[in-house]
Structures are given as structure tokens and as C-alpha cells.
Amino acid sequence: MPGPLTTSPEIFDRALIRARQRRAAALGPVTFLLDRVAGEFVERLTAVTRRFDLAADIGTPGDAVGVALSQLASVGTIVRSSFVADAKQKSVAADEEALPFRDGSLDLIVSGLALQFVNDLPGVLVQIRRALKPDGLFLAALFGGETLVELRQAFAAAESEMEGGASPRVAPFADLRELGALLQRAGFALPVTDVDRVTVRYANVFDLLQDLRRMAATNPLVARRRTPLRRATLLRMAEIYAQRFADGDGRLRATFEIVWLSGWAPHPDQQKPLKPGSAKTRLADALGTREMGAGEKPGSS
Numbered sequence: 001m002p003g004p005l006t007t008s009p010e011i012f013d014r015a016l017i018r019a020r021q022r023r024a025a026a027l028g029p030v031t032f033l034l035d036r037v038a039g040e041f042v043e044r045l046t047a048v049t050r051r052f053d054l055a056a057d058i059g060t061p062g063d064a065v066g067v068a069l070s071q072l073a074s075v076g077t078i079v080r081s082s083f084v085a086d087a088k089q090k091s092v093a094a095d096e097e098a099l100p101f102r103d104g105s106l107d108l109i110v111s112g113l114a115l116q117f118v119n120d121l122p123g124v125l126v127q128i129r130r131a132l133k134p135d136g137l138f139l140a141a142l143f144g145g146e147t148l149v150e151l152r153q154a155f156a157a158a159e160s161e162m163e164g165g166a167s168p169r170v171a172p173f174a175d176l177r178e179l180g181a182l183l184q185r186a187g188f189a190l191p192v193t194d195v196d197r198v199t200v201r202y203a204n205v206f207d208l209l210q211d212l213r214r215m216a217a218t219n220p221l222v223a224r225r226r227t228p229l230r231r232a233t234l235l236r237m238a239e240i241y242a243q244r245f246a247d248g249d250g251r252l253r254a255t256f257e258i259v260w261l262s263g264w265a266p267h268p269d270q271q272k273p274l275k276p277g278s279a280k281t282r283l284a285d286a287l288g289t290r291e292m293g294a295g296e297k298p299g300s301s
Helices: 014-025 032-046 064-070 121-131 149-163 178-187 204-212 231-245 284-288
Strands: 052-058 073-081 091-093 108-112 134-145 189-204 252-264
Touching: 014 108, 014 204, 032 064, 032 108, 032 134, 032 189, 032 252, 052 134, 052 178, 064 073, 064 108, 108 121, 121 178, 149 204, 149 231, 149 252, 178 189, 178 252, 189 204, 204 231, 204 252, 231 252
Parallel strands: 052 073, 052 108, 073 091, 108 134
Antiparallel strands: 134 252, 189 252
């Protein structure tokens, strides 16, 4: 008999994320991180000497990434997949957790600062790998585990002091090592992860919170506290933040860790790592040193 069906835990309130994105668009989005990511996409794809005739942009807020990629001669048609289809662009309305693309249909899939808010990231990565043609490329940027570490600590300390316990306030983003393992589990060839840490400085923590609202990056956790935050707790959080994370000039630091993922859909012609024991040159010869036997002490002959 088949085993029981399993589902991923619901960590993020996806309906709330959609509402937050609409609010951010109405307020006027803050895009400095997306602009940075868009520039990095261009640099990384420029270094790849091949053409991508059909590409998809998965869930990226705004149009910074799409506009940047459209200027690359190596990238052809770009289809955007987002919560709401845009008649001005080639786009489809779809959730990142249920991609609308056929298996083996795309040469390139990118995503900018969106996949950190999916509930089933392993499942989404498998969908992406299947949607790629053999030797197709996946390239994404998402927030990593050190993002907003200062805000997380300040909120936890203030709530513990003022209310007798902390509630979830900042999303539990994955770290670099976990994301690399997920790429391998999803079946990507030649997986690579690296990190870009961005420190942004603010006059006060309320300016940071306003930017987060306009990034649609405020608390989307299902387990968030549903009662309004007490004013006294908020002011105490601001005090703690200023005490712990201010520079000499009084401005406050906020960390954004951007983790980059890349991987290729498997293809027989791709470079493969050597099998253990297949090396034809001894490491000692390459380094110009003498290899020591087991138990031999340094200096003995």
C-alpha cells in the first residue's frame, strides 16, 4: 500500500504576503536591495558563455530584474511568474509553490528575493529543476539566516523584558549550508552557493521598519502574535536596538544576508568531479614536498 501523504508545515501566510506586496506597491516600493540583486544577475549571466532563448523570472517583486535581464543579448524571451499577471509584461499569475511550466521547457530560471517565503522550498526547487531543459541554468538570490539579526535580537529582548516572553517576529531564513544541500537533493548538477552581506545604516529603527513595509518584508509568519504590539514594547525594542547596534555616529546597523544559489539541470556533457582515487599526480609532487609515511615524525629521514 502507498504510504501516507506528507505536506510541508505552513510557516508563511501566503495570502498575507500577497496583501503585503499590494500594500508595498501602493506605498511606493523600496528597491535598493532588488536593484543590487538585478545588477548581480547581469554580472553572473554575462560570465556564462551561452544563450538562453526562453527564461522565467519566478516571484521576483517589481520589474528591476526583468528589465536588467532584457538588456542582455544572451537572454531571449523572459516570462514572469508572480501572484498577479501584468498585462504590460509576458507574465502568468501563479504561486511560486505551484509553478505553471512544463517539464523541460525553459533554458533559464531566475528568482530575486522571493523564495525565502515559500513553505516548501525543497519541493519548489524540484519543480524548477524539472522545468529546465537539460543543461538549463537556475540562478536565484534569497535572504539568508543572518538577515535582520539585530532586529530579531532587539525584539526578543524587549518582549522578554516587557511581556514575559518573546513571539516570532522575524522569519527563520535558511543558512548557506542548508541551501546548498537542498540544491543537491533537488537533483541539480554543479550546485554552487555563496553569500553577499549588506549592512544598511539607519537614523533610527522606525526608518528600518518603514523600509521593511515598503519591501513587503514585514512579519508573514503563521505563528505571529495576532494582537497589536504594545507601544511600550516597541519603544523598549528601539532603545535596545540603539544600545546594541549603533555605530560611533549614532546610526544603526541592519544586516541583510543575500544567499546566491546556482545549479544546472543534468546533462551528459557536463563536467563531472573525478572519482576518489583517480588522480594521476601525487599532491606531494605538486607541492614540491616529501610525503611522510604513517607514524613518521617530522625531521626523520
